[in-house]
Amino acid sequence: MQDSIKACLDCHSMCLRMATTFCLEQGGRHVEPKHLRLMLNCAELCQTSANFMLSDSPLHGRVCLICAEACEACAKSCEQVGDMRECVEECQSCAKSCRAMT
Template sequence: MHNMTSEMKACIDECLGCYQSCITTALQHCLIAGGKHVEPMHFRLMLACSEICRTSAHFILLGSEHHKHVCKECAELCEECANSCDEIGGMDDCANKCRECAASCRSMI
């Protein structure tokens, strides 16, 4: 295994936590709540955010230097997702996980 720093390990944990929160919130909360929660722009954003988080964790685990580029995009999507969750309301856990992940990913850039 490559030289994984504690910062990298923390980022993996944040990314996987955000992945879990976004996908669970989308499927277990938004689909049930309906309305603004399932408007295409918001719902797609949540699914995109969950996927980029999972991908970022994967790139760090691979030891790929490209994780820096993926983490940059992840931070941007996480911020956008958090703002969308805040705007609609009722998704505080997801918004918080997104912001924590964004901060951790920015430290990888």
């Protein structure tokens, strides 16, 4: 579980940082509302999943499943937008880790 918590916290940090700095500075496709919302939603779900696991909530598996779906969608969006390889890899890693928790 500790590995999944770390993956979620790392992904939360990456998505939030990339959305609020890199994407805003790049403009264009990087700031399209659908993409930016997805990145912020992913960051929030990662934080929430980490919190559920840290508190040993019996619902953590269900929250992790939703988190994995958000991470997969975010990775796909970041890949399509381009120049976001680090974020793609972080989201894919978190999705894999969260799926293992379900």
